[in-house]
Amino acid sequence: MILYLARRFAGVAGVLFAISAITFTIFYVLPSDPAAAACGKSCSPERLELVRHYMGLDQPVWRQFGDFLTGIFSGRTLGEGPHALHCGFPCFGYSYENSVPVWDLLMDRLPVSVSLAVGASALWLLLGLGAGVTAALRKDTLVDRTLMVGAVAAASMPVYFTSVMLIYGVIRIAGLLPYPTYTDFTADPLDWASNLILPWLALALLYAAMYARQSRSSMIEAMAEPYIRTARAKGMPERTVIVKHGLRSGMTPILTLFGMDLGGLLAGAVITESIFGLPGVGRLFYDGLVRSDQPVILGVTLLAAFFIVIANLVVDLLYALVDPRVRY
Amino acid sequence: MATLTVPDRVPPPEPAPKAAPGAAPGYGPWRLAWRQLSRRPAARFGLVVVALLVVMAAGAPLLSALGGWSPTEFDQTAVDPYLGGLPLGALGGIGPDHWLGVEPVTGRDLFARVVNGAQVSLLISLSATAVVVLAGTATGIAAGYFGGRTDAVLSRLMDLTMSFPSLIFMIAMMSVAQDVNRIFLMTAIIGVFGWPGIARVVRGETLSVKHREYVEAARVGGSGAWRILGREILPNVSGPIIAYTTLLIPGMISTEAALSYLGVGVRPPTPSWGQMIADSVAFYETDPMYFIIPSLFLFLAVLAFTLLGDALRDILDPRGGRR
Numbered sequence: 001m002i003l004y005l006a007r008r009f010a011g012v013a014g015v016l017f018a019i020s021a022i023t024f025t026i027f028y029v030l031p032s033d034p035a036a037a038a039c040g041k042s043c044s045p046e047r048l049e050l051v052r053h054y055m056g057l058d059q060p061v062w063r064q065f066g067d068f069l070t071g072i073f074s075g076r077t078l079g080e081g082p083h084a085l086h087c088g089f090p091c092f093g094y095s096y097e098n099s100v101p102v103w104d105l106l107m108d109r110l111p112v113s114v115s116l117a118v119g120a121s122a123l124w125l126l127l128g129l130g131a132g133v134t135a136a137l138r139k140d141t142l143v144d145r146t147l148m149v150g151a152v153a154a155a156s157m158p159v160y161f162t163s164v165m166l167i168y169g170v171i172r173i174a175g176l177l178p179y180p181t182y183t184d185f186t187a188d189p190l191d192w193a194s195n196l197i198l199p200w201l202a203l204a205l206l207y208a209a210m211y212a213r214q215s216r217s218s219m220i221e222a223m224a225e226p227y228i229r230t231a232r233a234k235g236m237p238e239r240t241v242i243v244k245h246g247l248r249s250g251m252t253p254i255l256t257l258f259g260m261d262l263g264g265l266l267a268g269a270v271i272t273e274s275i276f277g278l279p280g281v282g283r284l285f286y287d288g289l290v291r292s293d294q295p296v297i298l299g300v301t302l303l304a305a306f307f308i309v310i311a312n313l314v315v316d317l318l319y320a321l322v323d324p325r326v327r328y
Numbered sequence: 329m330a331t332l333t334v335p336d337r338v339p340p341p342e343p344a345p346k347a348a349p350g351a352a353p354g355y356g357p358w359r360l361a362w363r364q365l366s367r368r369p370a371a372r373f374g375l376v377v378v379a380l381l382v383v384m385a386a387g388a389p390l391l392s393a394l395g396g397w398s399p400t401e402f403d404q405t406a407v408d409p410y411l412g413g414l415p416l417g418a419l420g421g422i423g424p425d426h427w428l429g430v431e432p433v434t435g436r437d438l439f440a441r442v443v444n445g446a447q448v449s450l451l452i453s454l455s456a457t458a459v460v461v462l463a464g465t466a467t468g469i470a471a472g473y474f475g476g477r478t479d480a481v482l483s484r485l486m487d488l489t490m491s492f493p494s495l496i497f498m499i500a501m502m503s504v505a506q507d508v509n510r511i512f513l514m515t516a517i518i519g520v521f522g523w524p525g526i527a528r529v530v531r532g533e534t535l536s537v538k539h540r541e542y543v544e545a546a547r548v549g550g551s552g553a554w555r556i557l558g559r560e561i562l563p564n565v566s567g568p569i570i571a572y573t574t575l576l577i578p579g580m581i582s583t584e585a586a587l588s589y590l591g592v593g594v595r596p597p598t599p600s601w602g603q604m605i606a607d608s609v610a611f612y613e614t615d616p617m618y619f620i621i622p623s624l625f626l627f628l629a630v631l632a633f634t635l636l637g638d639a640l641r642d643i644l645d646p647r648g649g650r651r
Contacts, residue, residue: 015491023497027504152638156631158582160589160605161623164612172613264493271586275609285496286590289503297500304493312491 128211222250263311267304371639377632397437420617459519468530574637
């Protein structure tokens with residue numbers, strides 16, 4: 001187990017290193033000059049040279065990448081002399097737009113994205129698994145067919161369509177809710193939830209549909225296993241059979257899916273946040289793109305990769321708890 | 329050399345044993361699959377819609393000529409300059425002149441734009457699917473069949489690719505890339521992140537097939553690795569590949585639409601569905617048809633490919649989605 005953990009952590013570190021190297025290459029080396037972007041439109045050649053030196057762009061690529069990595073782990077000092085700028089411990093550089101450290105921007109926006117992801121995922125698990133398991137237990141009945149037709153239809157609707165429809169129906173026509181503005185959970189939990197309910201729903205509908213389809217088929221597969229027959233034969237109540245034997249093995253494929261989806265959403269849902277005007281990491285990313293603010297783009301990409309990798313690790317460890325056949 | 333007679337081509341496994349009672353003896357497995365497919369109403373619906381969309385995309389120039397408007401042609405007579413450029417007439421200007429109405433402000437014909445948008449969207453998503461399936465099948469078969477170090481390296485590569493935040497990465501790459509051929513670029517970028525899924529499926533199938541008797545027989549008969557891969561393994565894993573491919577397409581269509589929606593897809597004035605929806609969001613209250621029409625086409629396309637893919641998976645892949 002300890003050996004396994006050590007190997008997995010080494011793997012995680014390797015993957016993160018590879019991703020940051022690839023991302024760094026793509027965003028710093030390939031495109032147009034980042035120094036020109038940072039320096040602005042009216043930039044004299046001498047000044048550009050200065051900025052280039054200041055940003056370390058006159059160094060070889062591997063040195064730049066090395067400095068970038070050092071910055072993340074121990075902070076770094078950009079430039080030298082009286083204009084030197086110290087960038088503290090997790091240094092992802094400074095935003096070209098307003099010279100705020102990227103790390104501060106990320107940490108500032110993260111609570112919004114996490115609120116969105118956590119609420120939406122709770123909702124879609126509830127809806128998706130509920131529908132999927134119900135359909136599986138009533139296979140080939142009207143209930144099953146209705147649920148599955150609904151799921152296919154919901155899965156085919158793009159999130160921006162659902163979002164606009166929800167805004168139109170709930171906010172404009174029914175006037176039930178105000179247009180979402182983010183309130184911090186610690187400030188007012190009720191306000192926090194009522195502002196996020198529509199974005200949650202919009203995201204959750206899409207994912208719930210996929211989870212319903214997936215959980216239906218894996219539940220059907222699980223309920224056909226011989227140990228289910230054994231459990232029934234020894235007189236176990238049907239309820240216990242379903243919950244203890246069916247659900248437990250039927251839900252393991254869902255766990256992998258859930259880890260990847262949640263991990264991918266934690267670092268921001270670009271489209272949903274943009275439509276609902278939520279100031280999350282996804283929105284930060286989108287704004288960074290529009291302004292070609294490379295440190296921000298790189299920072300969000302690395303954060304997103306970090307969440308995905310960690311989520312996968314957590315899922316693999318949870319497998320041992322859920323599935324008794326898995327041993328490390 | 330090889331004196332043993334080795335069957336040149338082993339037929340794929342029976343697609344579904346359930347087909348047997350209804351089917352006359354002597355039908356090939358593909359024929360049986362087709363009969364099953366045409367018996368399902370949902371699959372028939374999917375097939376018809378897919379066929380219509382493909383015809384629409386392929387005949388886009390012809391169809392928009394038939395409608396009388398090119399997708400980039402402005403028509404100021406169809407919009408009302410006093411109402412902020414809203415289309416004249418009910419339902420966003422639907423009428424004999426403009427079959428699906430017009431775009432507000434510019435008065436561009438929506439029928440021409442939707443039809444040409446179908447061409448762009450389907451071209452990108454289908455060619456991205458082709459890239460993904462070719463790359464995924466090749467790596468999956470190689471990893472499964474050769475095993476050992478090849479498998480280890482390829483599997484790590486799959487894990488690495490899957491750890492990329494793909495949508496974020498695609499958006500970033502599309503926006504960084506300067507003006508090259510956007511359609512080609514999009515296909516390539518979507519393809520780069522899509523292959524590991526199918527590679528895993530193919531790897532698993534290959535593992536389960538590679539020790540069957542006919543593969544051993546071919547090996548004893550002196551067939552080389554490439555011949556075994558192409559002649560013995562590939563035909564026997566092709567069922568799941570086809571099913572998985574069809575199920576990949578809706579995801580590709582959605583991805584293309586999302587990228588276009590975010591403004592990093594094809595450049596205007598070339599129309600694409602995602603871009604049309606993004607433009608129309610501002611008008612959803614004043615000109616709902618402008619928002620509904622491209623959304624409806626996108627919805628139908630994703631739905632149709634999903635239904636078709638579901639049916640094909642049930643028929644061709646003996647493991648997935650038992651009924």
